[in-house]
Amino acid sequence: MKKITIIITLLFAIIGGDSLYGQVSMNAVTIIGNKTGFSSNSAKEIKQVFRGKYANWSTREQVIIVLPASKSSSAEIVASVIYGNTVSGVQKYWLSLVFQGRSNPPVFLDSDEEIINYVKRTSGSIGVISSGNQKVPGNLIISINN
Amino acid sequence: MTGFFQKISFRIWLPFALTLSLMMLIVAFYYPREQEKLFRANKERELKELAKTVALGVELSLRADDFQGLKKTIDFVSGTSDFEYVAILVEDSITGKENVFISYPERPQEEILALNPELYVYQKYPFRTVDFVGNILISASKEKINELVFNLNRPVYIILPIILLVSLFLFFILARRISKPILQLTKTAKELESEHYDVVIPVTSQKDELGELANAFSSLRDSLVEQKDRNKQLTIAIVAPDYQEEMMSYFLDLVANKKKFSRDYKIKRISDGEIRWVYGLGELKYSEYGLPISISGTIQDITDRKLIEEEIKKLSLVARHTSNCVIIADQHEVIQWVNDSLVQLSGYSFDEIVGSTPRMFQFEKTDPNTTAYIRKMINQGLPVKTEILNRGKNGNEYWLDLNIVPIFDGNGLLSGYIAVESDITDRKIADNELQKSQDALKKINETLEQKVLENTKKNLDLSKSIVEQEKLATIGEISAGIAHDLNTPLGAIKVGTESVHFTFESLLSNNIPKCTDEQLKRALEIAKSKTVEIYVGGLQLMRERKETIAYLESTHGTQRENLRQIAEMFVKCRILVHDVELMDEIYQWENALDVLEVIYNVQIIGNLLDTIKTSVDKASKVVKDVRSFIKTETTIERTRVNLHDNIATVLSIFNYELKRNINLVFEVDAKICIDGYDIKLFQLWSNLIKNAIEAMEDYPNKNIIVRSLLHEGKVDILVQNTGPVIGPEIIEKVFKKFFTTKQGKNGTGLGLSIVKNVVDEHGGKIALTSSEEVTTFKVTFTDPVLLG
Incomplete structure (x- = not known):
């Protein structure tokens, strides 16, 4: 039963995930990355990255996902935008992945600044912060084509 | 087979081998089991710790977003060797059942929830976050754990048999080395046991215990040989x-x-x-x-x-x-056993008596006082001894001397009696006869006693009489001497009396009438003051008369015709020239011769009267001594007796005999006294002196010595004579009554017997010794007293 539930969830995510959880637009968040080697910047692909779909970039560099900590102010918006879920749901999602070893665990940081700084320092890392942050260097921003 | 085992020293090494094998087996079974238990317990603890670690990782990831830590935890847990899977179980809030949230490696939920203990070992640990609660389930493969357990004990299974085999081999070698000399010594011991002491004991030079054992065996063999000899002697001797x-x-x-x-x-x-x-x-x-x-x-x-x-x-x-009757009765006096003597005496059979009481033998003639006495003593648990009259079955009456002794058990309780009875019927009859005879005899005896008393008195009188007669015989024997002793003073008295009479007549008729009263008075004064010597005469008279004549002639002239007679009378009257005044006074008188005759005759009368008095005293003393000698015993008392005076009295009795022809030496100390009876002592000395005199009757040289010797609180009186030797056969009998050597003469055989009695009566001793020179009676008295 559980297995069926997961499959259905994934189907929704693949096929109509945006419509299901996407009450909030991707514009609500800013995606930043450092040498991610992204060739495509579609929202779907970005979400797949953040959902641990890929372990390495095309450059063979390890994908390092950087997310706002569950207690940070951006956590909820990011959970909603990227994962179409609650903060708690995001945690359980990552718990399942990490527990089974299906993905590298993401890095959770307490503020956007910390996420920005981390991404700036870490090659292959990709993070998400709330939109409108003025301190984001332009070279880190990954624009999304809705 | 047995020989084979003995050959390989089976009995020695087998216990070692068995012991070692047992130890090995214990180790082989016990140790792996314990190891496995321990390992499994550790594994369970480890699984629990791993579940706890995973739970912690889950909690950290959800609470602090630390998924890195969760990853490390999962990596760590899944890296363990026997790890099978780990799962997060959450409880369905609706059904309440546990569901598998996620598992790694992924397993079907049914398999996980089935919890098959045959295949897996499980551990659960809970976790809790704000909105996520559940358990971590971790499982390990049992097969892998078993494999680990086996690998863990593998060395034990391999090494232990090796050690066992090596040890057994070593024991076998060692046992062979030990058993060979031991078997030899065992054989030797058996030889010794069979008393083959000549067996050769293999003495070894080894300094180990076996060498000492062999040497000890050698010493033991020597000891056994010695002990055998000793035991043989001891066994026989004991x-x-x-x-x-x-x-x-x-x-x-x-x-x-x-x-x-x-x-x-x-x-x-x-x-x-x-x-x-x-x-x-x-x-x-x-x-x-x-x-x-x-x-x-x-x-x-x-x-x-x-x-x-x-x-x-x-x-x-x-x-x-025993001829006595014996009865054994219990404490209730019920007879338990009697002997044949009682059966025969009573006429009852054994069975008739046993079970009854001794009262069956008593009848109307049995003294009730006796039975009461027996009852009283028995009730007090005391032994009884009495005589009783019983009656037998056939009516025969018999007297018994009865001794009943109570018997007490170990606790002091009365358990019965033993009665020993002896038939005294004959004795009782004899006693009655005897009593009758005794009564008759008693009467005769009373008469006889009276007669005996009378005869005894007579005999005593006779005895005294004999003693008195002995004394009188002595007196008779010495009566001639006594008569002589009395005659002498009596003669002197007679002569003196006649002389006094004659002189007095002469004075009255011749001289006194011629003298004046004054001259008579003066003559009596002079006679009283002068002592005349009756026997003056001879040369002395002549010399003194010559001196007197010379004086009178020189003083008064020679004209007086009776000058010579006057001078002689002066000398006789002991008026000598040194008393010239008196001589002159008398000489001046014309009747001086008459006056001098008066003086002289008065003096002579005085002397004669003295002589008469002396003679009277002498006669009186003789009489007194004789009276003392013959005094009866009833008058004597124990007094202090001077031995010198006592013996002297006796000697005076024998004075005549002694002075006549016997040389007497009397040297008894006048100070020695003893406490005794003087009369009896007279008898003692008189018999000894009389014996001495009679013994020397036919001997020319007659000596009697009486002397005393004082020494150490005793005094010896020796009465010796130089008479014949007395032989020892006589000496031993001489003091016995009626023994005499003067049979047919005047010997009564009582003299020395009396002497012995007197000495004994004074606590003294008498001994007789005799030799060629002298025969001595030594009388010894104790505790003499010295006068002054």
């Missing part, structure tokens, strides 16, 4: 001499018939040589050659029991066969 032969036969019988040793016999105790009874119980041990080696068992001293048995045997014998 059995009492009168039992040795019997015991030897008994032993031979035991050996021949392979019997047990069980016998009472006597031994002579080594420590003190006392003969004791013992009971020996034991079994003979034989060597492999069938020879007796020893007896193993116990010896118990049963001397006391034997003595009691013998005593009982004797008593039983006595009780059965």
Whole structure:
């Protein structure tokens, strides 16, 4: 039963995930990355990255996902935008992945600044912060084509 | 087979091998089991710790977003060797059932929830976050754990058998090395046991325990040889001499018939040589050659029991066969047993008597006081001894001397009585006859006693009379001497009296009428003051007369015609020239001769009267001594007696005999006194003196010596004579009554007997010794008293 539930969830995510959880637009968040080697910047692909779909970039560099900590102010918006879920749901999602070893665990940081700084320092890392942050260097921003 | 095991020293090394094998087996089974238990317990703890770690990782990831830590935890857990899977179980809030949230590696939920303990080992640990609660389930493969357990114990399974085999081999080698000399010594011991003491003991130079054992065996063999000799002597010596032969036969019988040793016999105790009874119980041990080696068992001293048995045997014998009657009764006086004597005497059978009481023998003539006395004593638990008249079955009456003794048990309670009765009927009849005879005799005796008393009195009188007669005989024998002693003074008295009479007549008729009263008065004064010497005469008279004549002539002239007569009278009157005044006074008178005659005759009369008085005293003394000598005993008292005076009195009695022809030496100290009876002492000395005089009757040289010797609180009076030697056969009888050597003469045989009695009466001793020179009676008195 559980297995069926997961499959259905994934189907929704693949096929109509945006419509299901996407009450909030991707514009609500800013995606930043450092040498991610992204060739495509579609929202779907970005979400797949953040959902641990890929372990390495095309450059063979390890994908390092950087997310706002569950207690940070951006956590909820990011959970909603990227994962179409609650903060708690995001945690359980990552718990399942990490527990089974299906993905590298993401890095959770307490503020956007910390996420920005981390991404700036870490090659292959990709993070998400709330939109409108003025301190984001332009070279880190990954624009999304809705 | 046995030989084979013996050959490989089976008996020595097998215990070692068994012990070691047992230890190995214990280790082989016990150790792996314990290891497995421990390992599984550790594994469970480890799984629990892993579940706890995973739970912690889950909680950290959800609470602090630390998914890195969760990843590390999962990596760590899944890296363990026996790890099977780990899962997060959450409870369905609706159904309440646990569901698998996620598992790694992924397993079907049904398989996880089935919890198959045959295949897996599980551990759960809970976790809790704000909105996520559940359990971590971790499982390990049992197969893998078993494999680990086996790998863990593998060394034990491999090494232990190797150690066992090596140890057994070593033990076998060691046992062979030890057993060879031990088997040899065992063989030697058996030889020694069979008393083959000439066996060669392999003395080894080894300095180990086996070498010492061989040397010890050699010493033991020497000791056994010595001990055997000692035991032989001891065994023979310890059995009492009168039992040795019997015991030897008994032993031979035991050996021949392979019997047990069980016998009472006597031994002579080594420590003190006392003969004791013992009971020996034991079994003979034989060597492999069938020879007796020893007896193993116990010896118990049963001397006391034997003595009691013998005593009982004797008593039983006595009780059965004694002519006395024996009754044994219980505490209720019911007869339990009687002997044949009582059966015969009473006429009742044994069965008739047993079960009854002794009252069955009593009848109307039995003294009720006696039965009451018996009852009283028995009730008090006291022994009874009395005489009683009983009656038998046939009506025969018999007297019994009855001794009843109560018997008490070990607790002091009365358990019965033993009565021993002896038939005294004959004696009682004889007693009655005797009593009658005694009554008759008593009457005769009373008459006889009276007669005896009278005769005794007579005999006493006779005895006294004999003694008196002995004295009188002595007096008779010395009467001639006494008569002589009396005649002498009586003669002197007679002569003196006649002379006084004659002189007085002469004075009255011749001289006194011629003298004036004054001259007579003066003459009496002079006569009184002068002592005349009757026997003056001879040359002295002549010389003094010549001196007087010379004086008178020179003074008064020569014209007086009776000058010579006057001068002679002056000398006779002891008026001598140194008394010239008196001489002149008398001479001037014309009748001076008459005056001098008056003076002289008055003096002569005085002298004669003195002589008469002396003679009277002498006669009186003789009479007194004789009276003292013959005084009867009833008048004497014990007084202090001066021995000198006492003996002197006796000597004076014998004065005549002694002065006539015997040289007497009397040297008794005048100070010596003893306490005694003077009359009896007179008898003592008179008999000794009389004996001495009579003994020397036919001897020319007659000497009697009486002397005293004082020494050490005693005084010896020796009365010696130089008469004939007295032989020893006479000496030993001489003091016996009626023994005399003067048979047919005047001997009564009482003299020296009286002497002995007197000496004894004074607590003294008398001894007679005789030799060629002198015969001595030595009378010794104790505690003499010295006068002054």
